[in-house]
Amino acid sequence: MDLRALKTFEACVRLGHFQQAAEELQYAPSTVTLQIQRLEADLGVSLFVRDGKRVIVTEAGRWLHREAAALLRSVGSMRQTVADIAAGDDGSVRLAAIEPIASQKLAAIIAGFCQSRPKVELSMEVSGSKLIAERVRSGELDFGVCAAPPANLMLEFEPLTEDRLGVLLNASHPLADRESIATSDLAGLTVLVKEPTCIYRELWETTFCPSGQNPFTSIEVGSFYVIQQMVQAAFGVGIVPMYSGLEQEGTLVIRPFADLNPVVAMGIVCKEKNHLGKASLLLMDAIRDSLSSKAAS
Template sequence: MDLRALKTFEACVRLGHFQKAAEELQYAPSTVTLQIQRLEADLGVSLFVRDGKRVIVSEAGRWLHREASVLLKTVGSMRQTVSDIAAGDGGNIHFAAIEPIASQRLATVVADFCATRPKVQLTMEVSGSRSIAERVRAGELDFGICSTPLAAFMLEFEPLIEEKLGVMMRADHPLVHQNDISVSDLAGLTVLVKEPTCIYRELWEKALSHTGNPFSYLEVGSFFVIQQMIKEASSVGIVPIYEGLETEGSLVIRPFADMNPLVSLGIVYKDKEFLGKATNLLMDAIKSRFK
């Protein structure tokens, strides 16, 4: 069945007159008549009963009208959805980012993006750098925000920012009056660190490889939990330097004096050509945030 003929038929029934349907569809009356005749010939039934000057919808026509109305709405929705996806106003995005960049730098960007493109179905996960790179390579994620992936993964990487590690402590900690912290200053203290698979933990241990280990570790799987534990005790934590992690009058972060541990974070993906328009627009918005 020709969708145009179905659309013409639906208009004829809805408006109750061939002439009105022709005016709405901007067809010549003869075109409307021809399309209805072809539709009836295709189906092998009469959709209208002619009674003098009146044209009455047959039983088969009434059933077809109900089904055609649903079908045409579905087709219209399909056309709109495809158009939205092509314009970046629809589609699906699935990405992941490490903490604390996810909450400290990306939350506002993602919220603004969703507000301007409410039809886009977006899923944002928080995970570790290695896991993100592996899932991007496997096609489970469209892109990720993480550290430089292994060369063997053969992924594209666009650097966004270099992050430094620092020492988080309470505002009343004895070391708080120092502008920077030496590793030796941490001797005898319990140091809160992330789990071994965290890129910041790897960076910390690499930086310490030539300085020794004068303190004990306590592994904590969340920067938020590290914050709360430091608030309640005299421990210190190894965290990336973010103003958003500090709490006025409560927590501060000091840089290191005798080492400069840096890690490059960026966007990782397989091939932009295979990513949707909305995904590329979100990636552009994230890159603009870091300029």
């Protein structure tokens, strides 16, 4: 049994006439007759009883029609799903991004993508750059938005924007009135930094503590939100990327460094683009367009 024969058979039963089935399917009448004959020969049963120009469906034909109709609907659904996946309107996307880029820059992009393609199954994780790169390499993630991966992972990295470290200050702090902060200004202050696996912590240490000796009184905090809350409570200053979303009008401000320029490139990490689904590629395009335009402005 092939699908064309079943489709022809279904049309013959539904319309009650071979000629009408031929017109609907745009076949010659002889083609319809031949397909039905081959189907009957293949099954070894009569599906119709001929009564002049009329055809009457046999019991076996009635059963086959019910099953064939369900099968053809299923095939139609499969065809549509495959077409939707190829167009990026269905399928799945697995990505991860680091904070705060996930919440500050990607959240709105992800929301818009999901609204425009509701059939796409999307999962987004928030993690550190190294772990994201490792999971992209293993195939657990389609792509990530993070810092450049280690060279030994042999991943593609497309830089899109740069994150610059600054100092998060309570608006009432004496340094908050300055346009920029010198490294020496941090002497004697409690400095809140992220955990050692964070790319921003790594940037802090390589830029400000190149000898490996930390001259500052530092406290590790595993969340930028918690750093926000601690600075807001007037406990220490935070070392954070300069995202306006981390500031709070009248309460928290971020100031750049005056004597150093700690910068890290952020972008898209993937294994091989030609192995990704269309939905993943479309989301990557949306992220690329958004981050590139913001970087340019």
